[in-house]
Amino acid sequence: MKVFTFSPLPCRMASVKFWARCTSLLSAASISLQACFITEPALSPQPSLIPEQGLEYFVYERLDLASFRNSFGPLRSQSIRYFCDLGIAPTKAANGLLEIEMSDWYYRVRVINRGDFNRDGLEDLYIEFIDAAKHGSYQRTDLYLITRYHADSDLIAIAFEPAL
Incomplete structure (x- = not known):
């Protein structure tokens, strides 16, 4: 060794x-780092703080966009922290997939896997985040590990993978 x-x-x-x-x-x-990261969650995390039912709407209302890089960065204010703050209903929300489509922008969050990937005893979500301008050249696809630390907290990004 x-x-x-x-x-x-x-x-x-x-x-x-x-x-x-x-x-x-x-x-x-x-x-691959991705294979190691996704396929080896701890066997017995604490009870989940992330709901099974209605996960897509939970992400819509509780994913803190300030916790990771995205197109909101330069324009973000205290009043815009979550997708629900945009005032636009999700275009699609089912089977671990959340899509929000506006006239000029497209966002997608897809839950790839869930489990205790960082072995801290809390369930995490491994997600793919797509952030794309519909009439421009900005388009990013990123992988994030997100978690929730307690019942009153938001979902926040705790680990980042490079853009695909």
Whole structure:
């Protein structure tokens, strides 16, 4: 077994170098970070704080858009933190899929998997987030791990994957 040591670097640089090294090690072993991340939840998390029924509307009302990068960033205000703050009903909300389509913008959240992926005892959602301008060149597809820390809290992003 090979042990790696890292030189002291500022936190952000250390993180980038760490993940780059992990990715290269996993690539050499023909394993993807995404496969490891999705398929290995802890076996017995605490009771879920994320509902099974009505999940799509829960995401619509409680996913904190300020907790991850998206097109709301530069324009976001305290009054716009959730999809429901846009004042537009979801175009589609079923089977773990939430779509919101406006005249100039399209958003989609798809729940890929649920489980305790970071092994903190709380259930997480692994989601795909699509954020796209309908009449422009802005389009992002990102993968996020989101969680809820207690019954009164929002869903927040706690881990990020690079854009696809």
